[in-house]
Amino acid sequence: MALSGKRILLIISGGIAAYKSLDLIRRLRERGASVRPVMTSGAQEFVTPLAVGALAADHVFTDLFSRQDEQDVGHIRLARDCDLVLIAPATADLLAKMANGLADDLASTVLLATDRPVLAAPAMNPRMWAHPATRRNVATLAADGIRMIGPMAGEMAESREAGVGRMAEPLEIVAAAEALLDDGPKPLAGRKAVVTSGPTHEPIDPVRYIANRSSGRQGHAIAAALAKLGADVTLVSGPVTIPDPAGVKTIHVERAEEMRDAVLAALPADIAVMVAAVADWRVASAADQKIKKHPGESIPTLALTENPDILKTVGHHTMRPKIVVGFAAETQDVESNAKTKLERKGADMIVANDVSPATGIMGGTRNSVKLISRAGIDQWPDMAKEDVAEKLAALIAERLRQG
Ligand code: C5P
Numbered sequence: 001m002a003l004s005g006k007r008i009l010l011i012i013s014g015g016i017a018a019y020k021s022l023d024l025i026r027r028l029r030e031r032g033a034s035v036r037p038v039m040t041s042g043a044q045e046f047v048t049p050l051a052v053g054a055l056a057a058d059h060v061f062t063d064l065f066s067r068q069d070e071q072d073v074g075h076i077r078l079a080r081d082c083d084l085v086l087i088a089p090a091t092a093d094l095l096a097k098m099a100n101g102l103a104d105d106l107a108s109t110v111l112l113a114t115d116r117p118v119l120a121a122p123a124m125n126p127r128m129w130a131h132p133a134t135r136r137n138v139a140t141l142a143a144d145g146i147r148m149i150g151p152m153a154g155e156m157a158e159s160r161e162a163g164v165g166r167m168a169e170p171l172e173i174v175a176a177a178e179a180l181l182d183d184g185p186k187p188l189a190g191r192k193a194v195v196t197s198g199p200t201h202e203p204i205d206p207v208r209y210i211a212n213r214s215s216g217r218q219g220h221a222i223a224a225a226l227a228k229l230g231a232d233v234t235l236v237s238g239p240v241t242i243p244d245p246a247g248v249k250t251i252h253v254e255r256a257e258e259m260r261d262a263v264l265a266a267l268p269a270d271i272a273v274m275v276a277a278v279a280d281w282r283v284a285s286a287a288d289q290k291i292k293k294h295p296g297e298s299i300p301t302l303a304l305t306e307n308p309d310i311l312k313t314v315g316h317h318t319m320r321p322k323i324v325v326g327f328a329a330e331t332q333d334v335e336s337n338a339k340t341k342l343e344r345k346g347a348d349m350i351v352a353n354d355v356s357p358a359t360g361i362m363g364g365t366r367n368s369v370k371l372i373s374r375a376g377i378d379q380w381p382d383m384a385k386e387d388v389a390e391k392l393a394a395l396i397a398e399r400l401r402q403g
Contacts, residue, residue: 004032009082011107014042017089017123017167022047022078024088024170025055031174036082037061040107042091067330075106079113081269084181087111089123089167093136094118098146099137117180119147119246121173125156126163149176150243168243176246179228187397193231194266194321195223196276196310198238201254204302205287209217211255212277213362216240219275219329221389223248226271229393236267238276256282256307263310267319274311275327277362282307313344315346323396328352328372329362338372343346349373351392371395 008028012021019076025035039049041096049060061069061078068076079085087094087107098120103109111118120141128134129151138148150168155161168176168292197219201209216237223235224245231329235250236259251262256278263272281304291300311326326347328338331354338352350372355362371392380391 001032002182002184003028003174005183006033006083007081008033008035008177009038009078009085009110010035010056011038011040011085011087011090011094011110012043012047013040013087013089013091013094013107014045015089015091015123015167016046018043020167020170021053022051024173025052027058027170027174028177031178034058034080037395038078038107038110040094040105042093044364061106064109075109077112078106079110079376080115082114083179083308084117085111085114085116085118086173086177087118087123088121088173090120092122092124092128092137094132095120095122095134095137095141095221099140099144101141109390117147118145119149119173119180120175121149121168121176122151122165123167124151124165126161126165129165130163142201147176147180147246149173149246152243153241157325159233172243176243179224179246182228183295184228187401188226188271188304188393189230191231191271191400192266192269193226193233193271193273194236194258194263194269194314195219195226195233195273196236196238196278197223198240200238200279200307202256202258202279202282202307203254203286204283205289205291207290210279210281210283211239213277214238214240214277215364216242217360217365218367218385218388219273220245221386222273222275222392223250225386225389225393225397226273228390229397231271234262234269236262236266236276238278256310260308260310260313263314267314267317267321269321271323271325272311272314272321273325273392273396274314276310278310279307281305309345311347312345320346323348323399325349325351325392325396329355331356335370335372335377338370342372342374347393351388 053060070162097108103112152166154166169371198216199214227233227247233248253259284303284305323349338350352370372379
């Protein structure tokens with residue numbers, strides 16, 4: 001409901017991802033927001049003001065020096081008469097202008113004049129995103145309080161190139177806008193949380209690794225839900241293809257040992273929710289060079305060694321958070337395994353789910369869980385992973401409130 005009645009100033013800059021902005025306008029309006037579009041001249045090369053204006057049901061602002069627009073609204077009012085300034089797509093050029101305070105067209109002028117929250121959805125070629133100049137600009141903008149959603153890894157629309165640079169999907173942008181505008185109760189304000197999510201990748205050699213099917217959806221949703229309730233959240237994520245949740249400090253790692261180090265660095269915290277599907281084993285000594293296949297030679301065997309148990313480490317730590325929650329992905333004896341786990345890992349709650357392939361839970365969007373604590377077992381109905389996350393976050397807030 002966060003978007004209902006909210007006025008969004010949508011700045012569309014010139015990238016091929018502008019085609020997705022048409023759908024974004026619809027999704028925002030479906031949720032009750034009004035959308036006032038500003039288009040750069042570059043944007044108009046990709047989508048027409050006619051299409052944008054029709055979907056937004058508003059005038060499209062394109063020109064800083066339009067006498068009519070200045071008389072009717074004016075660029076300063078345009079910058080202030082909204083609840084959120086959303087830039088989608090945000091090109092490398094527009095980010096560079098913002099980082100340097102340039103104001104040579106309507107979009108950049110509005111961005112310099114606004115006192116409203118700004119959320120940018122960058123989209124550009126992966127090399128442009130990786131360029132040191134863009135890295136600098138993004139860091140400057142983050143320090144200036146500009147929020148970002150994406151860009152994502154994947155194939156680019158305009159070329160066969162793949163990499164990080166694709167604009168987040170409209171619904172992901174909508175979720176980020178909702179999180180930013182949410183003005184609900186904040187029972188976790190002042191609390192710190194650390195959440196792990198996704199799989200780990202344990203290298204075999206520089207190109208191969210051991211992984212699992214975890215998507216990170218449940219862990220990311222929990223990080224977002226805790227942040228929504230006001231917690232200061234650090235999310236330690238293994239390799240995933242979903243965006244960093246808005247308003248959450250996300251640290252990207254690959255291996256279990258890196259994940260443990262990042263989690264321990266985030267302590268002290270009030271809450272720890274360890275959702276990641278951490279590999280139990282890693283290759284004892286990963287090869288420095290790609291292991292070659294030589295005809296006639298024997299097939300290599302992999303010697304494994306145990307990975308650190310992050311949940312157990314946190315559950316028994318001298319800086320143990322007040323609430324420690326673990327997950328139990330089991331395919332059999334879900335309840336009895338989870339109960340043993342509660343003790344062994346030093347957790348307060350275990351969220352147990354049956355990840356047998358038939359359930360479609362791992363990698364899917366829904367979850368059917370049992371909550372196991374010392375108070376007993378509670379079976380939750382089948383629901384979206386976001387709903388599991390909100391219910392769990394509310395429960396954590398309630399437990400902290402009771403002390
Ligand atoms: O022992 P098992 O892997 O079933 O336990 C699952 C729980 O423990 C999850 O919360 C998972 O995030 C956590 N875990 C961990 N480090 C490991 C293995 C599991 O934090 N090495």
